[in-house]
Amino acid sequence: MTGQILPGARSDGSAWSVGAVGGAVAPGCGSSGGVRCVGGGVGGIGASPVRPDGALKVRGEFAFSSDLWADDMLWGATLRSPHPSATIRGIDVGAALAVPGVYAVLTADDVPGDRHYGLEVADQPVLAVDEVCYRGEPVAIVAADHPETARRAAERIVVDYGVREPVTDPEVALAGGRLVRHVPIRKGDPAAVAEVVVTGEYRVGMQDQAFLGPESGLAVPAPDGGVELYVATQWLHADQRQVAAALGLPVELVRLSLAGVGGAFGAREDLSMQVHASLLALRTGRPVKMVYGREESFVGHVHRHPAILRYEHGATRDGELVYVRARILLDGGAYTSTTPAVVANAASLGVGPYRVPNVTVDAYGVHTNNPPCGAMRGFGAVQACFGYESQMDRLAEAVGLDPVEVRVRNALAEGGSMPTGQVVEGPAPVARLLELVRDRPAPPPVGDDPRQLPGGVANTTAPEQVVRGVGYAIGIKNVCFSEGFDDHATARVRLELIGGEPTALVHTAAAEVGQGLVTVQAQIARTELGVERVVVATADTSVGSAGSSSASRQTYMTGGAVRAACRAVRAALLARLAGGSGAGADDGGVADDGGAVGDGGVVGDGGTVGDGGGRVAGGGLELAGGVIRDAAGRTLGTLVDLLAAGPVERSVRWRHRPTRPLDPVTGQGDAHVQYAFAAHRATVDVDPELGLVRVVEIATAQDVGRAINPQAVLGQIQGGTAQGLGLALMEELQVVDGVIRNPSFTDYLIPTILDVPPMAVDVLELADPHAPYGLRGVGEPPTISATPAIVAAIRAATGLPLARVPVRPEHLTGTG
Amino acid sequence: MVLPRSEMEFLQPESWAEALAVRAAYPEALPVAGGTDVMVELNFARRRPPALLDLGRVAGLADWGTEDGLLRLGAGVPYRRIVTELAGRAPGLAMAARTIGSAQIRNRGTVGGNLGSASPAGDALPPLLAAGALVELASVRGVRRVPVAGFCTGPKRSMLAPDELIAAVLLPPDAGPEQFAKVGTRNAMVIAVCSFALALRPVSRTVGTGIGSAAPTPVRAAAAEELLVAELPWADRAALPEPLVRRFGELVAAAASPIDDVRGTAAYRRHALGVLAGRAVRRAWAEHRRGGVRG
Incomplete structure (x- = not known):
């Protein structure tokens, strides 16, 4: 069954539906479903081009973070608290260190930088400091030449716990002053009365994200004293900030690349093994891989709040x-x-x-x-x-x-x-x-x-x-x-000739977690730049933060940033056109963060609606199929000619319109x-x-x-x-x-x-x-x-x- | 101190005689057939046997046929083949096999493995109990056949001797109407919260039952069986009296000794067994009335 247009949704008819069939087919460009591809061209926005990871995943050939490998790598393992609440009176790692094949056993005392981390408040220990506050809390980590050896050695660490009575009832916690945050909302008359009153108490159990790819990654020590971390995450730069703080390193010495993500759903927003693998790698001078088992994964990430x-x-x-x-x-x-x-x-x-x-x-x-x-x-x-x-x-x-x-x-x-x-x-x-x-x-x-x-x-x-x-x-x-969070995303777009064909390279730090973001970035570049060939670079921290792949925000934010960067590239091309041959123009070539859009509260093109497909801002010009035409349809130049003078690259940090805190x-x-x-x-x-x-x-x-x-x-x-x-x-x-x-x-x-x-x-x-x-x-x-x-x-x-x-x-x- | 390395021996006999010899020589080796239980235990590091004894290449272990007037089902026959090949001869077992795991698990998992694991939640065990099956155990010392009712001696414990392997199960040939149903909290790939199997044997006017996941081992509901033997209107195939259905359900529920666990409460298990038992006897008797007697 193909899509069908619902009447009366919007004047251009852009609404569609899919019947209740097993294998629902999405409408897309070229389908008979009648959905228009506005400004799309081949594989542009509004189309559903084949995603690059699709066939690999179906065939079982996609490389997830748990598939990472380095020939000389060690394996990390984590010793976790068996108690929901206990003091730690002492830790004896001697028996673990004595196991042949073990290269390092680390505890909180070995954390060189901040011993706590957190997305909003740094209150979670990298490794337990004097106490444990939940069952499964990491206490010590081990690097060994075999994962089983690392696990067995971890079991030999002797921790002297002073077990405490846990607080597990949230009502008791609230009454006992364990408040994290109270948000009141007051509108209108607090004493309003009504003719009909219904009351109820409802409960929601603890749901887990249940991603299939367990927490995993590979940390490789770098010659400059830093670390290269390949990891499945939702937010590379938040990881980078926290890992660098824990390692006591400047952020530029902690470089992250996104590894294949096997699902996220929020569970990869907090750190799991990132600091641990990096600590072990820096201590041993060897690459260290960590992969949680399934049981460990259930205590290795946060859950939905009951x-x-x-x-x-x-x-x-x-x-x-x-x-x-x-x-x-x-x-x-x-x-x-x-x-x-x-x-x-x-x-x-x-x-x-x-x-x-x-x-x-x-x-x-x-x-x-x-x-x-x-x-x-x-x-x-x-x-x-x-x-x-x-x-x-x-x-x-x-x-x-x-x-x-x-x-x-x-x-x-x-x-x-x-x-x-x-x-x-x-x-x-x-x-x-x-x-x-x-x-x-x-x-x-x-x-x-x-x-x-x-x-x-x-x-x-x-x-x-x-x-x-x-x-x-x-x-x-x-x-x-x-709530006033400074939410932004950066995109770097480079347009150049490769093999004589205009090719766009899109580079962001946005995490593809399976939602299809890589495809969306390429679609936007095709629509904005009128090119077919788009390469989306691996997300890493060599480009500015994209923010998290969460809050349903990444197509909005990184999509917005890619669009803005593409438009900056287009503007530079236009300037090149105005400059004649395009050679030697100082606009050309590579500009760095020159095109900040929406910064400082300026809405920029955040206020623009519509597809803008290929229109060059302000000029009444159109860029499509590698040709720039004026409003009368006259060809003014081709991308191939304009790019002969060299690539054009722009990087834009893009913001949505500002929000405010709640009173x-x-x-x-x-x-x-x-x-x-x-x-x-x-x-x-x-x-x-x-x-x-x-x-x-x-x-x-x-x-x-x-x-x-x-x-x-x-x-x-x-x-x-x-x-x-x-x-x-x-x-x-x-x-x-x-x-x-x-x-x-x-x-x-x-x-x-x-x-x-x-x-x-x-x-x-x-x-x-x-x-x-x-x-x-x-x-x-x-x-x-x-x-x-x-x-x-x-x-x-x-x-x-x-x-x-x-x-x-x-x-x-x-x-x- | 030197820890044992993580490697383990992998023994792979190709004939039954060789398998029995290896079993006798390495009683600490863990037999593995489809691996759908064993490999999970290994992956979760719950077991680290020094050796695995793989039965996957043993010739003949995945055959079935008739022997001594009984249906002899080799221990290595996968569930998928039970579903597709034995729905007529062993209907209860085939119904149970269909509920097991996913298609991939049914391609690998075997009745022999289910018996070897001896889990109270083993889905194949209640229909074997209901059918009055025998288990054939073999060793270099010889062969013995034991009733499946006594085979499981506790949760994940059985009467299998350290040098024995499970060779086959043997089912009586006169299968009458049989039923199996299991409750899980999703519609596929689920461990039984509880299950119930029923076998009516109109030729001998006997009844068999099997309860899963509601006691330390799969159990029969003996009093419930006696009730049906005595009170089913065998002679005239008359309609089933509702009070008999109700009483049967109560006796089945009473035969269980369930616990509260993550999969369900004891109270639910007891309740559900009563419901399943009532439905099973209605369905089986309806089949009998339609003339579904097989010889």
């Missing part, structure tokens, strides 16, 4: 919201990581995409002795959405309205204001997205193919034992970094750059006697502003929805007394192909006037509302209140 959410919604009898009061408690675990920003998201997005005149929200993040929690796809918005969408269903029931109708009645729209007072600029098609999923044809009734029944081929359930339910949800997510008392402020919305309708079949669930179909509607790569957009929507399904039905790290009880893919279950249903997808492309090409971040929104939609469908099928995710068979059968 949450306790209490909500009270007040509304008129007609279902119009009068007030929302909420208290959201997030368990940040042992160290700060990104908890402060997660708390701010949960608070500022805590009532959802609705018009609410009176809002009182208090969100808290606390420290416990549970595993540290931090970034995961949806980042605070996921937890809040399960709370407010569960409430909207209760409200619908209380006032006797259809669940979609009650949402539409309260839907935020363009020009509406958030509880923070921030006015939503640009399209906010909340009602339309809900109507799109509502109006989708219902999936077929239950059949007798066992793969489509609850329990699958395990033969538990017959069609007559199934009850069907339908549920809806919509979510809201901020895109890019918020610490009222939570008011224009804290977010952009809002993104997705809605889901879930249809489920439930076997109520056994408590088994099969999701029959999920319909999603999402506004993406502009689909730079429609196939990648679909991939994000499908993948994000599946991750939300996982949280609804099965994905939970079960933590008891600070100990993860299921650190394996045998017992941490993620959806398989038999659990993920066909997905019907409607994509709207309503341009955001502030964003490059009008695009809107895509990656996170589909994860957010999938979970509450599925739970709503199970409630509809069973009549059970279901206030916790994941929903387990025990919850449906009263046997918990």
Whole structure:
């Protein structure tokens, strides 16, 4: 099935949809689906060119960070705390050092620089200093000539622990003053009253990102005393800063290159083995490789914050919201990581995409002795959405309205204001997205193919034992970094003749984590420069920071930077054209950071909408197919001629428009750059006697502003929805007394192909006037509302209140 | 001090006689067939045997046929072939095989390996229990056949002697209606939260059951079997009385001794076993009434 244009989305018809078929095909350039390729050309924006890593990954030939190799390398291993909380009275590494094949055993005393690191607050020890605060905390590291030798030697390290009682209940932590951050939001009348009041308490379990490629990398000591680090990460420069600080080296001596990333989802935003491998490499003078095992990986990265959410919604009898009061408690675990920003998201997005005149929200993040929690796809918005969408269903029931109708009645729209007072600029098609999923044809009734029944081929359930339910949800997510953070991305673009053909080299430090960013960068360069040949260099720290591949921001930010750099290159070409032969012009050649755009609060081309495909700024000139023409279509020159004088290179540091902090008392402020919305309708079949669930179909509607790569957009929507399904039905790290009880893919279950249903997808492309090409971040929104939609469908099928995710068979059968 | 190196011996006999000789000579060698359990344990460093005894090249181990009037299933027959080749002769076992792991795991994993691991969650074991299967154990000392009911002696423990290998399982030829169902918390590639197998043998008017993942070993529900033997309307194939179904479910649930763990609560397991048992007997009896007697 190919895409089809939805009527009335935008005057140029840029909306499309894909039916609920197994192998949904994204529309793209040249497809019969009718999607226009605006300004794209071959492989430009709006097309879905083949991604360079696709075939390699399908064939199993892609080199992940765990495949790195150096002939003379050593292997690192980590000794971790067996206790959630303990003092360290002493560490004896003698027995480990005595093991043949061991080259180094290091503890906190061997960390030459800062002994603590962190993304926001440097409170996490590189190696435990005098105490351990969660089970799995790194205590010592070993380098040996064989991974097994390194692991066995680590086991021989003797640590004298003084075991303490762990704090594992976030309520106890909050009462005990272990607050990381409290974000209050106050809008309107805090004492507002309403005719209809619904309350609820909801809980979200600890979800894991469950990437398949474990934490891994290779550190190589450099002749200048520095280190070259090849690693799978989301943010090379944040790693560089923290690694350099821990090593006590200037940042220029710590050089990172992105290795093949096997999934991220937030779990690679914090450091894992980066400092450890570098320390061992510098100590031994040998390359050191570290690869976490699966069990180790589950304690080697942060998780999604478990949450306790209490909500009270007040509304008129007609279902119009009068007030929302909420208290959201997030368990940040042992160290700060990104908890402060997660708390701010949960608070500022805590009532959802609705018009609410009176809002009182208090969100808290606390420290416990549970595993540290931090970034995961949806980042605070996921937890809040399960709370407010569960409430909207209760409200619908209380006032006797259809669940979609009650949402539409309260839907935020363009020009509406958030509880923070921030006015939503640009399209906010909340009602339309809900109507799109509502109006989708219902999936077929239950059949007798066992793969489509609850329990699958395990033969538990017959069609007559199934009850069907339908549920809806919509979510809201901020895109890019918020609260005044100086969020920028740098791109370096070089245009030159290679073999006589104009070729663009795009170089950024942006992490391709599987989302397709390398492809997107090339597409933008093709569109802006009118060339076909684009080479995207490996991301590394020899170019300026791109910021993190998180917050749904990288196409916006690095895409924006690549576009700006390309336009700077075009401007230089134009100047060369004006200079005649182009030879000797001082504009030509390589300029460094000369083209800062959007710096210092100047919006620059951040305010430009549209594709600009090949138009040379200010000249009425057009660059396409390697030819520059004027407005009358006369050929003024060719790229080949202009580039004969040498390459043109420009580097641009690009910023989105500035945001502001939230007022610490009222939570008011224009804290977010952009809002993104997705809605889901879930249809489920439930076997109520056994408590088994099969999701029959999920319909999603999402506004993406502009689909730079429609196939990648679909991939994000499908993948994000599946991750939300996982949280609804099965994905939970079960933590008891600070100990993860299921650190394996045998017992941490993620959806398989038999659990993920066909997905019907409607994509709207309503341009955001502030964003490059009008695009809107895509990656996170589909994860957010999938979970509450599925739970709503199970409630509809069973009549059970279901206030916790994941929903387990025990919850449906009263046997918990 | 010198730690043992991480290398291990890899022994790869090509005939059954050679395999038994190697087993006798190296009783510390861990037998491995498909590797779907053993390799996971090695990867997680839960086991470091000094040697592996690979049975993958032993001729004949993956054959099945009839012997002494019984269906003899070589220990090395992979689940995939049980699904495709034995659904008629061993329907319960084939149903169970279909629920195991992924296609890749079913291509590698074997009933012999499932018995060797002796996990209470081994999916092949409840239908073997229900069918009244025998396990054939062999060593250089000779061959013995033991009821599968007594083979597992505890979680991951069995009566396999250090010099023995599992040669085959033997199933009675008169398979009647059989059922197997398992509960997991996702729809594929999942370890059983609990499972239940039922075999009706109308020719002999006997009944077999098997419960998985709800006791230290796979267990039979003897009282539930006796109930059906006594009260099923064998003679006239009459409709199944609902109270009998209910009572059967209760007796199956009572036969389990489940625990709370990460996969489910004891209360859920007991509840689910009752439901599975009721569904199994309804389905099996419906098949019998349709005339599904095989000889």
